[in-house]
Amino acid sequence: xxxxxxxxxxxxxxxxxxxxxxxxxxxxxxxxxxxxxxxxxxxxxxxxxxxxxxxxxxxxxxxxxxxxxxxxxxxxxxxxxxxxxxxxxxxxxxxxxxxxxxxxxxxxxxxxxxxxxxxxxxxxxxxxxxxxxxxxxxxxxxxxxxxxxxxxxxxxxxxxxxxxxxxxxxxxxxxxxxxxxxxxxxxxxxxxxxxxxxxx
Amino acid sequence: xxxxxxxxxxxxxxxxxxxxxxxxxxxxxxxxxxxxxxxxxxxxxxxxxxxxxxxxxxxxxxxxxxxxxxxxxxxxxxxxxxxxxxxxxxxxxxxxxxxxxxxxxxxxxxxxxxxxxxxxxxxxxxxxxxxxxxxxxxxxxxxxxxxxxxxxxxxxxxxxxxxxxxxxxxxxxxxxxxxxxxxxxxxxxxxxxxxxxxxxxxxxxxxxxxxxxxxxxxxxxxxxxxxxxxxxxxxxxxxxxxxxxxxxxxxxxxxxxxxxxxxxxxxxxxxxxxxxxxxxxxxxxxxxxxxxxxxxxxxxxxxxxxxxxxxxxxxxxxxxxxxxxxxxxxxxxxxxxxxxxxxxxxxxxxxxxxxxxxxxxxxxxxxxxxxxxxxxxxxxxxxxxxxxxxxxxxxxxxxxxxxxxxxxxxxxxxxxxxxxxxxxxxxxxxxxxxxxxxxxxxxxxxxxxxxxxxxxxxxxxxxxxxxxxxxxxxxxxxxxxxxxxxxxxxxxxxxxxxxxxxxxxxxxxxxxxxxxxxxxxxxxxxxxxxxxxxxxxxxxxxxxxxxxxxxxxxxxxxxxxxxxxxxxxxxxxxxxxxxxxxxxxxxxxxxxxxxxxxxxxxxxxxxxxxxxxxxxxxxxxxxxxxxxxxxxxxxxxxxxxxxxxxxxxxxxxxxxxxxxxxxxxxxxxxxxxxxxxxxxxxxxxxxxxxxxxxxxxxxxxxxxxxxxxxxxxxxxxxxxxxxxxxxxxxxxxxxxxxxxxxxxxxxxxxxxxxxxxxxxxxxxxxxxxx
Numbered sequence: 001x002x003x004x005x006x007x008x009x010x011x012x013x014x015x016x017x018x019x020x021x022x023x024x025x026x027x028x029x030x031x032x033x034x035x036x037x038x039x040x041x042x043x044x045x046x047x048x049x050x051x052x053x054x055x056x057x058x059x060x061x062x063x064x065x066x067x068x069x070x071x072x073x074x075x076x077x078x079x080x081x082x083x084x085x086x087x088x089x090x091x092x093x094x095x096x097x098x099x100x101x102x103x104x105x106x107x108x109x110x111x112x113x114x115x116x117x118x119x120x121x122x123x124x125x126x127x128x129x130x131x132x133x134x135x136x137x138x139x140x141x142x143x144x145x146x147x148x149x150x151x152x153x154x155x156x157x158x159x160x161x162x163x164x165x166x167x168x169x170x171x172x173x174x175x176x177x178x179x180x181x182x183x184x185x186x187x188x189x190x191x192x193x194x195x196x197x198x199x200x
Numbered sequence: 201x202x203x204x205x206x207x208x209x210x211x212x213x214x215x216x217x218x219x220x221x222x223x224x225x226x227x228x229x230x231x232x233x234x235x236x237x238x239x240x241x242x243x244x245x246x247x248x249x250x251x252x253x254x255x256x257x258x259x260x261x262x263x264x265x266x267x268x269x270x271x272x273x274x275x276x277x278x279x280x281x282x283x284x285x286x287x288x289x290x291x292x293x294x295x296x297x298x299x300x301x302x303x304x305x306x307x308x309x310x311x312x313x314x315x316x317x318x319x320x321x322x323x324x325x326x327x328x329x330x331x332x333x334x335x336x337x338x339x340x341x342x343x344x345x346x347x348x349x350x351x352x353x354x355x356x357x358x359x360x361x362x363x364x365x366x367x368x369x370x371x372x373x374x375x376x377x378x379x380x381x382x383x384x385x386x387x388x389x390x391x392x393x394x395x396x397x398x399x400x401x402x403x404x405x406x407x408x409x410x411x412x413x414x415x416x417x418x419x420x421x422x423x424x425x426x427x428x429x430x431x432x433x434x435x436x437x438x439x440x441x442x443x444x445x446x447x448x449x450x451x452x453x454x455x456x457x458x459x460x461x462x463x464x465x466x467x468x469x470x471x472x473x474x475x476x477x478x479x480x481x482x483x484x485x486x487x488x489x490x491x492x493x494x495x496x497x498x499x500x501x502x503x504x505x506x507x508x509x510x511x512x513x514x515x516x517x518x519x520x521x522x523x524x525x526x527x528x529x530x531x532x533x534x535x536x537x538x539x540x541x542x543x544x545x546x547x548x549x550x551x552x553x554x555x556x557x558x559x560x561x562x563x564x565x566x567x568x569x570x571x572x573x574x575x576x577x578x579x580x581x582x583x584x585x586x587x588x589x590x591x592x593x594x595x596x597x598x599x600x601x602x603x604x605x606x607x608x609x610x611x612x613x614x615x616x617x618x619x620x621x622x623x624x625x626x627x628x629x630x631x632x633x634x635x636x637x638x639x640x641x642x643x644x645x646x647x648x649x650x651x652x653x654x655x656x657x658x659x660x661x662x663x664x665x666x667x668x669x670x671x672x673x674x675x676x677x678x679x680x681x682x683x684x685x686x687x688x689x690x691x692x693x694x695x696x697x698x699x700x701x702x703x704x705x706x707x708x709x710x711x712x713x714x715x716x717x718x719x720x721x722x723x724x725x726x727x728x729x730x731x732x733x734x735x736x737x738x739x740x741x742x743x744x745x746x747x748x749x750x751x752x753x754x755x756x757x758x759x760x761x762x763x764x765x766x767x768x769x770x771x772x773x774x775x776x777x778x779x780x781x782x783x784x785x786x787x788x789x790x791x792x793x794x795x796x797x798x799x800x801x802x803x804x805x806x807x808x809x810x811x812x813x814x815x816x817x818x819x820x821x822x823x824x825x826x827x828x829x830x831x832x833x834x835x836x837x838x839x840x841x842x843x844x845x846x847x848x849x850x851x852x853x854x855x856x857x858x859x860x861x862x863x864x865x866x867x868x869x870x871x872x873x874x875x876x877x878x879x880x881x882x883x884x885x886x887x888x889x890x891x892x893x894x895x896x897x898x899x900x901x902x903x904x905x906x907x908x909x910x911x912x913x914x915x916x917x918x919x920x921x922x923x924x925x926x927x928x929x930x931x932x933x934x935x936x937x938x939x940x941x942x943x944x945x946x947x948x949x950x951x952x953x954x955x956x957x958x959x960x961x962x963x964x965x966x967x968x969x970x
Contacts (some may be wrong), residue, residue, distance in 0.1 A: 001358055001362040009201055009202050010417050011699030013207065013738060014207075015207060022202075022207070022210070022461060024202075024206065026253075028319070029315075029318075029320045029359060029362070029506060030317060030318055030320065030360070030362060030363060031318055031327060031363055032320075032321070033359065033363055033416075035321060035322050035323065036324055036364070036472075043347070045258075045292040045318065045320070045322065046257075046258040047290055049256075049258050049290075049292070049392065050256050050257065050258070053256035054256065055844055062617045066615065066616060069615040069616075069720060070613070070616070070756070072716045072720075073613065073615075073716045073717045073720060075716065076926070095575070095576075096575045096576075096616060097575060097576055097579045097584075099579065099619050099620065100618060102621065111579065117201075119201045119202040120202060122938075127362065128583060129452065131448075131497055131498050131501070132536075132576060132579070132580060133493060133494050133495060133497055134494040134497075134498070136488060136496060136576065137491075146846075152201060153201060154201075155201075155203045155205070155207070156203065157203060157206040157209050159206070159310070160206055160209050160250055161209075161243075161246055161250070162246070163246065163249060163286065164242075164246060164248075164279060164282045164283050164286060165250075167282045167285070167286055167312070167912055168278065168282050171282070171311050171312060171315070172573055175311060175351075175355040175357050176311075176314075176315060176318065176351050176352065176355035176358070176359045177356050177358075177362075178354070178355035178359070178442070178446060179402070179444055179445060180441060180445045181426040181441060181444055181445050181494060181495055181498065182426075182491065183426060183427055183428075183429055183491045183492075184439065184490075184491065185429040185430060185433075186430070186433065186438075187424075187491075188479075189433065191431070191432075196826075197278060197279075198280075200276075200279060
């Protein structure tokens with residue numbers, strides 16, 4: 001099961017300290033683990049939401065760090081792409097997977113798969129025993145859709161103002177965090193559905 | 201790409217004034233009262249979501265508005281379902297509007313409303329009743345309207361059992377098992393008809409049923425699998441997809457639950473035949489790409505699970521897995537599939553009495569050597585090692601000898617995998633390979649540089665020249681230095697601890713010291729060294745420890761010249777030299793020759809201050825008869841003379857050109873060590889006293905060339921005076937400077953004189969009420 005999916009900055013943001021990341025979209029799946037963990041039992045719903053937001057921030061920071069170290073090591077220059085060149089942007093994207101230890105931030109160990117397209121990072125946090133090949137493919141698919149539907153290569157702010165499109169996309173390709181084994185026909189059927197939603 | 205406009209939007213959303221927010225909320229409330237909700241409502245809801253989600257502190261909605269938004273969850277327009285669910289997930293319900301998990305009819309909810317329900321579950325009881333309702337829905341035949349909710353039942357159940365498997369009762373588990381078997385085995389093999397008229401589902405058409413096809417075009421066989429294609433899909437075919445997607449997790453969660461013989465049997469046979477058929481078709485020349493590759497990995501994992509439950513299935517399954525291995529092992533692009541196969545061999549190879557050597561040759565040989573730069577493979581392989589390290593240590597002898605290969609993952613991408621190596625390194629430390637491992641760890645940055653050169657070498661044509669990395673790349677390609685690099689790139693331990701021409705190698709790689717990969721790697725070495733030393737004390741005998749001390753002394757001046765690297769390594773060495781000598785004081789006498797050689801080199805005072813100080817200290821502390829009976833007067837005198845010579849040299853003139861003054865700590869350590877040695881061989885006392893009084897005289901005359909700071913000089917002189925006074929009474933000096941073990945390891949409660957007062961004091965404290 002995928003615990004969460006997020007889109008966040010991997011470039012320096014003036015209002016934040018170095019190494020910090022601005023979370024632009026986040027979606028946590030399933031019940032909140034804080035609801036019955038022994039440690040967090042006494043927390044009310046507001047505190048639990050706060051805790052969840054902090055956990056997401058931790059993930060974003062870890063991925064940001066992994067991205068900058070990876071880019072530093074590979075020494076590749078980031079290729080600037082514009083709207084319409086989504087496929088190229090995806091091809092040039094850096095990718096990797098980071099191990100998040102138990103407790104940091106989720107109660108069990110998790111794996112954070114990430115893709116970094118220029119100044120944005122897309123992260124999928126899943127259970128370590130999950131089929132990582134499938135998760136990788138799903139992340140690539142989601143990223144491509146997000147880049148296209150939200151025109152992320154352009155200067156706009158649709159990731160903030162059209163987040164419901166991402167929700168709709170996730171409800172089909174990653175329902176309640178479930179990774180799906182979709183052959184191209186099943187995938188095509190779902191994607192047509194997504195396109196129909198976006199057109200309304 | 202990330203625009204200033206986004207930053208300011210977030211800022212606005214966070215800092216919105218209370219009055220402005222209330223105005224916006226009341227406008228929204230009025231909008232939602234209208235009959236027809238259009239784009240304005242969508243945009244407003246989206247803005248509300250932004251305002252709520254931009255801050256981690258929860259904002260509450262006015263109760264009326266909350267009710268209206270909640271009502272949108274069942275709107276016929278999906279946009280409003282999505283938006284209301286998203287908005288409500290970012291806030292908490294006002295008093296009296298909390299969700300009642302027993303009342304709401306879960307089956308009528310669409311996926312977005314159900315997601316809200318899941319996210320707000322606050323207790324196991326909530327989840328249990330949610331599960332009960334979902335399963336009730338699965339049991340009965342779905343009517344037309346609720347078709348939508350059925351498909352999301354499985355993902356929802358999967359989400360629940362990820363975090364809280366006890367929410368399903370035994371009956372639930374049995375029921376769900378049966379349903380999964382139904383969908384996996386008996387889903388229709390006919391296509392869902394022509395172009396669907398919106399939504400996933402197509403009802404049965406009044407046409408000739410057209411069977412689904414496999415990925416390569418052939419007509420589907422016995423039963424439907426996730427790899428069957430068609431123009432459209434029926435509902436049960438979708439359920440097949442969802443079932444397969446959660447199958448492995450299901451097996452992992454409930455393997456220990458007895459779900460009734462009959463169902464278990466059917467389930468097992470189904471899973472087995474399904475997976476076998478997948479693997480079978482792959483073994484026979486079909487191409488693997490994308491989805492088929494994912495399914496192949498999954499199938500192998502499922503078979504592994506199933507065989508774990510029922511060992512009798514191993515005999516039927518192994519030939520298939522073996523054939524698959526044979527087919528894929530020569531092509532490294534299938535490495536990710538070969539790992540689950542390796543897990544299968546590890547788990548069941550013994551039972552089937554199969555020779556697994558070829559598998560380990562791949563996993564410990566070719567994968568790290570040739571695929572060290574595949575970050576996903578690295579992650580999965582290292583995870584495989586972590587999970588199975590005990591088993592591997594027992595059953596795969598070559599495991600502990602494969603560290604030169606495994607460390608390539610670390611050398612290439614340290615930040616991503618250092619965490620894994622922190623866990624794995626202890627299992628790679630054995631008495632037989634410890635020395636070689638230590639050398640390898642110290643030269644990890646060299647390995648890092650070499651791997652970069654190797655990759656560059658294959659990318660750049662031979663004739664390419666100019667640009668960075670020219671010298672090292674040339675060296676890498678030249679015949680005369682081939683041996684050096686080949687040693688670093690070796691796959692297995694056992695061919696030698698290190699090479700003679702290490703300094704040559706370091707020179708050749710000097711320009712790589714600022715390459716990012718090399719720098720990242722160098723930063724992880726100290727941590728690994730700590731783990732190495734902490735582990736090795738448990739497995740090493742004195743002979744090995746003595747060897748390790750020698751390596752530390754030798755290598756402290758033989759490292760790749762990366763800024764700060766040298767200092768960090770010295771610090772680690774100093775810590776562990778102390779620890780080792782404290783644990784085995786006789787090491788000092790044993791290695792006195794090497795230690796004296798090190799301590800006698802005056803140049804080290806200036807270049808290796810940290811470790812030099814510690815060597816001097818251990819000599820002073822442990823070179824005594826009470827630590828090792830082999831310690832002779834001659835040895836003490838010889839050590840004394842060596843240290844005395846160095847102390848004379850560094851305090852008689854200024855530092856050599858280019859060097860700083862010696863650190864005060866070095867001077868005082870030397871003085872203390874001399875005093876300690878003299879207290880054990882009283883003939884030497886006059887010599888020390890003479891030196892110390894001369895020191896006092898010289899420093900009274902004004903500043904000295906070898907100490908630039910007046911306070912430091914005062915401290916040195918003070919220490920000198922203390923030692924001088926102490927040595928005036930040799931007996932006292934001996935008991936202070938060479939205390940018997942009884943004093944250094946006090947057990948006061950055993951001493952007849954000390955114990956009584958201590959006991960009385962303890963009793964008094966306990967009984968007196970304060």
